[in-house]
Amino acid sequence: MKVLVLCIDRDDDLGLKTKIEGPVIGRHECVRAALALGIADPEDADTNTMLAAISTYEELTKKGISAEVAIVTGDVNVGYQSDIELTRQLEEALEVTMATSVVLISNGAEDEYIFPMVSSRIKIDSVRSVIVRQSKGIESTWYFLVKILKDAKTRKKIIAPFGTILLALGLLLLIPMFTTIIDVANGVPNKSIDDIMESISANVAGIITFVLGLFLVQNAFRIRESIRSGIKRGKRSIYQGDVTIPMFIFAVIIFILGIVRGYEAVTLAVSPNNHLTALILYFLDSSFYWFMSAWLIFESRRMVNAMIHRETIPRGFWSLSMFIVASTFLMLGLIHYMMFSWNLTTADQLQYITEIIIGLGIALGGAVLQRRVRSETWISKEGWRR
Numbered sequence: 001m002k003v004l005v006l007c008i009d010r011d012d013d014l015g016l017k018t019k020i021e022g023p024v025i026g027r028h029e030c031v032r033a034a035l036a037l038g039i040a041d042p043e044d045a046d047t048n049t050m051l052a053a054i055s056t057y058e059e060l061t062k063k064g065i066s067a068e069v070a071i072v073t074g075d076v077n078v079g080y081q082s083d084i085e086l087t088r089q090l091e092e093a094l095e096v097t098m099a100t101s102v103v104l105i106s107n108g109a110e111d112e113y114i115f116p117m118v119s120s121r122i123k124i125d126s127v128r129s130v131i132v133r134q135s136k137g138i139e140s141t142w143y144f145l146v147k148i149l150k151d152a153k154t155r156k157k158i159i160a161p162f163g164t165i166l167l168a169l170g171l172l173l174l175i176p177m178f179t180t181i182i183d184v185a186n187g188v189p190n191k192s193i194d195d196i197m198e199s200i201s202a203n204v205a206g207i208i209t210f211v212l213g214l215f216l217v218q219n220a221f222r223i224r225e226s227i228r229s230g231i232k233r234g235k236r237s238i239y240q241g242d243v244t245i246p247m248f249i250f251a252v253i254i255f256i257l258g259i260v261r262g263y264e265a266v267t268l269a270v271s272p273n274n275h276l277t278a279l280i281l282y283f284l285d286s287s288f289y290w291f292m293s294a295w296l297i298f299e300s301r302r303m304v305n306a307m308i309h310r311e312t313i314p315r316g317f318w319s320l321s322m323f324i325v326a327s328t329f330l331m332l333g334l335i336h337y338m339m340f341s342w343n344l345t346t347a348d349q350l351q352y353i354t355e356i357i358i359g360l361g362i363a364l365g366g367a368v369l370q371r372r373v374r375s376e377t378w379i380s381k382e383g384w385r386r
Contacts, residue, residue: 003060003067003125004099007053008106008114013037013046022073023089025096025222028056031070045130047108052130053105058105083117094122099125101125119157155220163216170210174274177203243308244301251298258290263322278344284335285345286382292328296321322366329359 007030014020014033017040024033034050041047050071057069072089074082093099101123106114106129118124180199183191200207218224238240265286266279274282303317333355339345340352 001066001101002099003065003101003103004058004093004097004122005057005067005069005103005105006054006093006118007050007069007071008074008104008118009046009049009071010084010086010114012073012075012082013041013044014050016070016076017041017044022071023093023096024071025068025093027054027069030057030071047131048103049107056103056105058127058326062119062346068099072099083113083132086114086117087121090118090121103128105130133197159216160220163213163220166209166213168213170206170213172206172280173206174203174210175270175279176261177206177265178263179270187284221352226317243304247298247301249302254290254297255294258287258294261290262287271319274344281335281339281342281344285332285339286333287330289328291330292324296324298325298373314322319366319370322362326359326363326366329355329362333359 009022012022014022014024014037018033018036020033020036024030030050031054034047034054037044037050038047044298053069053071057067058081060067069076070093072086074086075084076082098123102118103125104115104118104127106127115127119167130215177199178198180191180195184193184196194275262283267281269279269282300317333352336345336347340347340349
């Protein structure tokens, strides 16, 4: 009977900051990894979690319990990709240590994701959450704000939504300028280059808002780094017969068509009587289902790849597809309800009521289907376990 003290770094801070690859097994190697991460980033909470795992291991060995300590890491792209890597390393660590149970050490941030992943493979004896005490001298508002903006996890939660709002607002404010440019390009009478210059001057606030939103979104999601890594993954996927790139291109085309349709609707609806909210509703009414279709097409790449390489359809695809379709009907129902309330459409109440009912029905069906379909779990590079 052997206990494995397990520390999990789901977003792979260890690999990103020290280039140490998981799994890290054994006290000596774990101490070396924790020390390297602490030197690379003294304020990373994962360092304290690793040290807590080593401390727990030593407590168990002093009590005469046969134990081992290990660190497993995920991936920078937290979610499906990181969990697949975590699963692979976890099974490798269990195979090497031949442990019969686990003591799970975490910082408490993502226990709801980590716990089921581990408990489905081995018995968990105990879970310890490591909460780091902060020095009173550094708890100023400014320091706290700066640390949040630098942290990769919170950056996506705070900067990304704010930047997206500015980006969307900037686009809406620039609609009159785009309309003027298109009119000049199409040779509309009484429209000239001078009108474009006047429109640009009148929309300086919109331009600044759009550029600021674009800058924040780029920094939040590290778009340039993502493009570089995406190009590398794209080259590998082409050689491996992956359909991700064609499906992505198809989804982008559908997304652009949605923007075009929304823009056409807004252009036709522009008038002194229609305020900004009305224009947003016209845009969403014509483009929202295009956007959701693009999302569905992009997500279906996993289903196609699974059918080609493993001749099976992952359970998650059906639940996600039904969630997307249900969300589409519910959002369209909400949009049409608002348009009906503000007399922006000639449709009657039956339209949005039907859409909401269909959306709720599909959502309920997706929940029932997910409970009934057999679970499918990744176990190794060689295949799937049903």
